Amino acid sequence: MNPRESMLAAFSGKKADRIVWQPRLHIWYEANKKQGTLPKKYSGKEILEIYDDLEAMPRSYHFYNSTIKCNEGNDAELWVRNDREAVFTKYITPKGELKEARKKTVYGAASYVTEYLLKDVEDFKVLTYVLENQTYEFDKNLYEDVKARIGNRAASTVNLPHVPLQSLFINYMGFEKAVIAMWKHQKEVESLLNAIEENHNKMMKTLMASPIEIVNFSANIHHDLCSPPLFKKYILPYYQRATKDLHSTGKFTTSHWDGRVSLLLPFVKETGLDGIECLTPKPMGDVTLEELHEALGDMILVDGIPANHFLPWVNNRTLKEFTLKLLNTFKPHLIAGISDMLPPNGDIEKVRFVGKIVNEYEL
Amino acid sequence: MPRTKNEKEILERLRESIVNLDVEGVQKACEQAISSGIPAYDVVVHGMANGMEEVGKKYEAREYFLSELIIAGEVMKEGMKILEPHLKTRKTKPVGKIVIGTVKGDIHDIGKNVTVTLLGAAGFEIIDLGVDVPVEKFVDAVREHKPDILAMSALLTLTMPEMEAVIEALRKAKLRDRVKIIIGGASITAEYAKKIGADAGVREAFEGVKVVKAWS
Numbered sequence: 001m002n003p004r005e006s007m008l009a010a011f012s013g014k015k016a017d018r019i020v021w022q023p024r025l026h027i028w029y030e031a032n033k034k035q036g037t038l039p040k041k042y043s044g045k046e047i048l049e050i051y052d053d054l055e056a057m058p059r060s061y062h063f064y065n066s067t068i069k070c071n072e073g074n075d076a077e078l079w080v081r082n083d084r085e086a087v088f089t090k091y092i093t094p095k096g097e098l099k100e101a102r103k104k105t106v107y108g109a110a111s112y113v114t115e116y117l118l119k120d121v122e123d124f125k126v127l128t129y130v131l132e133n134q135t136y137e138f139d140k141n142l143y144e145d146v147k148a149r150i151g152n153r154a155a156s157t158v159n160l161p162h163v164p165l166q167s168l169f170i171n172y173m174g175f176e177k178a179v180i181a182m183w184k185h186q187k188e189v190e191s192l193l194n195a196i197e198e199n200h201n202k203m204m205k206t207l208m209a210s211p212i213e214i215v216n217f218s219a220n221i222h223h224d225l226c227s228p229p230l231f232k233k234y235i236l237p238y239y240q241r242a243t244k245d246l247h248s249t250g251k252f253t254t255s256h257w258d259g260r261v262s263l264l265l266p267f268v269k270e271t272g273l274d275g276i277e278c279l280t281p282k283p284m285g286d287v288t289l290e291e292l293h294e295a296l297g298d299m300i301l302v303d304g305i306p307a308n309h310f311l312p313w314v315n316n317r318t319l320k321e322f323t324l325k326l327l328n329t330f331k332p333h334l335i336a337g338i339s340d341m342l343p344p345n346g347d348i349e350k351v352r353f354v355g356k357i358v359n360e361y362e363l
Numbered sequence: 364m365p366r367t368k369n370e371k372e373i374l375e376r377l378r379e380s381i382v383n384l385d386v387e388g389v390q391k392a393c394e395q396a397i398s399s400g401i402p403a404y405d406v407v408v409h410g411m412a413n414g415m416e417e418v419g420k421k422y423e424a425r426e427y428f429l430s431e432l433i434i435a436g437e438v439m440k441e442g443m444k445i446l447e448p449h450l451k452t453r454k455t456k457p458v459g460k461i462v463i464g465t466v467k468g469d470i471h472d473i474g475k476n477v478t479v480t481l482l483g484a485a486g487f488e489i490i491d492l493g494v495d496v497p498v499e500k501f502v503d504a505v506r507e508h509k510p511d512i513l514a515m516s517a518l519l520t521l522t523m524p525e526m527e528a529v530i531e532a533l534r535k536a537k538l539r540d541r542v543k544i545i546i547g548g549a550s551i552t553a554e555y556a557k558k559i560g561a562d563a564g565v566r567e568a569f570e571g572v573k574v575v576k577a578w579s
Contacts, residue, residue: 105470105495112470112494176476179430180437224473227428259473263425284549308550 002152003057008213010300010332011155011252011274019327019334021358022057022154022302023351024341025050031107031344039348048149054352055359059337060154061216067143068158068206073133087111096126107344118173121185124192127172131199136206143211155252157214158207160242163255164196165226165234166219175225197238204242208249215251216277217242222259231264236271243272254302258340260286265295275300280339284308289329301330303337305354310338310346316353323357332363370401374410377442381414382421384431386438393445403449411439411446415484422481423569429473432480457488459579462504462542463514464492466525471518474547477568478514485572487579501529505538512575515561517548527559534560543578547571 001009001017009016029047032038042050051058072078077092089100101115118127147156162170168189169175182189207215217239226235243253255271257264258278265287268276276299281289284306292301304326309319326336336358342351366374373396380388396406418435421427427435461482465475472494479491490508492500505513513533515526526546533539544561547568556564562578565571 103495105468107468110470175429175473176433179433182430183434183437222473224429224477227430229428230430 004152004155007155007335008252010335011214013298016332016363018363019331019336019358019361020057020154021055021336021355022059023338023354024059024062024303025056025348025351026062026341027107027109028342028344028346028348030109034108042348048153050348051153054348054355056351056355057153058150059157060150061157061159063146063150064143064156064158064212067139067146067210067212068203069137069139070203071135071137073130073135076130076133086114089117091117091126091130093126093129095129096123098123098126098130109344113171113174116172116174116177118168118177120177121181121188124188128192128195131195134199134202136203138206138210155213156211157216157254158212159216159218159256160200160203160207162218162220163235163238164193164200165230165238166221167196168193169225170220193234197241200242201245204245208246208251213252215246215253217253217255217273219255219257220259221255221257221261221264223261223263224259226264228263228267231267236267239271239273243274247272254300262286262291265291268295268299269297273299275302275333275335277302278340279303280306282306284339289325293329296330296333298333300333300335302335303339304330304334305336305338307338307340307343307346310342310350312345312347314350316350319350319354320357323354327358327361331361366401370396370399373399373401374406374413377406377410378414378417381411381435381438381442382417384434384438386441389438389442390445393442397445397449403446406446407443407450411442412486415439419481419484419569419572429477429480432477432484436480436483458486459511459575460488460490460508461512461514461575462490462492462501462508462510463516464496464501464504465494465516465518466522466529467495467497468525469517469522470494471516474518474549474568475514475516478516478547478571481568481572482575485576487575498525498528498532502532502536502538505533505542506536510542512578513542513544514571514575515544515546517546517551523548523550523555526561530560543575545571545574 003020006016006018006020075094079090081088085104087102091098098117100117102111103114104111161167168178246253252274254275254277255273256277258280279292279301281287281292305322309322373392377389377392380392418427422432463475463479465472479489482489490504492504515529517523517526530544545563546556546561547565549566551564551566553564563574565574
């Protein structure tokens with residue numbers, strides 16, 4: 001089996017011949033490339049060349065995501081100004097305008113919102129208009145290009161945007177304002193959440209008609225943001241509806257949960273998801289591998305080794321013990337990786353070290 | 364101060380209304396308290412604050428979550444609108460002043476924001492510098508605001524050394540001895556805090572609040 005087939009076998013409950021080692025290296029790569037601190041042997045190399053040198057596989061949504069294109073409606077103008085330190089976005093629509101500002105982090109590999117699109121409930125109608133008029137299309141030519149580059153290193157995966165409630169909290173309004181809006185204007189908030197879901201449904205329909213094999217729901221689930229009552233009311237039913245649709249066309253589904261999740265794990269099997277990505281174990285997260293395994297059962301864990309185990313001062317014995325424990329606990333329901341990704345000061349040779357353990361592990 | 368049965372009942376209703384996130388109940392209890400002659404300051408300290416303390420305990424016990432903390436703060440604000448005109452002659456003094464921020468290179472603010480909410484409920488005056496805060500901004504804030512405590516947050520292991528850089532810069536600026544320093548984040552340990560010259564290191568927001576309350 002090639003790694004792509006091994007991944008799909010794990011997801012479909014068939015016997016795989018290996019656990020796939022799929023560490024996310026993009027932040028490490030982009031940050032070090034920008035600072036000129038890539039190891040000498042990787043200077044000028046593409047990220048896939050580094051993956052190959054490490055005998056590791058890429059998480060393919062970093063490549064396939066751009067195959068799904070979002071088109072704005074005819075009456076909605078989108079302006080984006082990308083400066084060295086910030087990105088400014090403006091929507092101009094017949095219903096009004098929305099503005100957003102994002103500041104780039106010191107390494108330029110990520111950004112965070114400094115001015116949210118939604119300032120108050122009055123802005124909801126503008127965003128609803130934007131979302132209702134967006135359409136999605138699948139870029140077949142780009143897909144073929146990406147497929148030729150990725151080959152059989154990984155099954156094709158695309159990210160959906162943050163699940164609606166997390167979109168409101170993280171992308172559109174900010175947590176505090178959104179919580180207060182939910183308290184004061186529940187009907188309006190729920191109407192907006194429906195508009196976000198309808199927008200996602202358009203993207204999902206495009207994905208369902210495409211050859212993409214795995215759909216990953218961005219979510220950044222963390223029980224402090226998304227408490228059990230909010231999860232049960234808004235997120236669980238969304239997952240159930242969406243996974244049912246995606247499964248009907250043979251897609252596998254995962255979702256990215258990267259915060260503290262102990263209070264939400266009791267609901268994980270009800271989501272309909274085939275696997276969960278990240279799920280950071282202790283000491284970075286708040287759950288042990290055993291607790292994760294008990295909650296997930298036969299669901300796939302994508303990742304599993306806390307990122308801080310890849311820091312230069314962590315000894316390889318500790319890393320090896322953790323890796324073997326992960327493999328023994330989750331096999332065969334595992335795509336091994338870093339929870340959440342290799343940090344810019346992570347030791348790339350530890351990625352090779354773990355890869356050797358995973359690749360030699362006999363199922 | 365001895366109270367009548369009626370006054371005690373009003374303050375208890377106010378406390379319960381805060382805990383139940385019942386904004387109308389809070390408004391009604393505040394109006395009753397004022398019309399019954401209970402000093403507004405006492406309404407805040409013995410009614411509102413008791414309610415917020417209970418909300419904090421429920422958060423710690425995982426009965427309440429961050430969203431309930433935020434709503435409790437909003438409910439309290441509605442009550443304060445009624446009490447504020449009566450508080451003019453006696454301002455409530457903050458328990459202490461804290462400068463807080465997530466260090467440079469780190470944009471994770473959940474832990475910091477939980478801490479801010481809990482500290483606010485505990486009566487601290489908070490200067491929140493936000494996320495991705497450079498060393499100089501921490502130093503300038505300590506110089507300008509003269510806080511009792513400096514709190515720094517970092518989730519990423521990569522950004523933890525920034526905390527040490529802030530402490531070193533405070534030493535150079537001869538400001539280190541003026542503040543107690545607490546650091547927090549998923550990878551923080553007491554040993555790391557000691558190693559870099561902080562006074563305390565915690566992983567959870569409510570642990571941190573316990574520490575700074577003990578300092579005040």
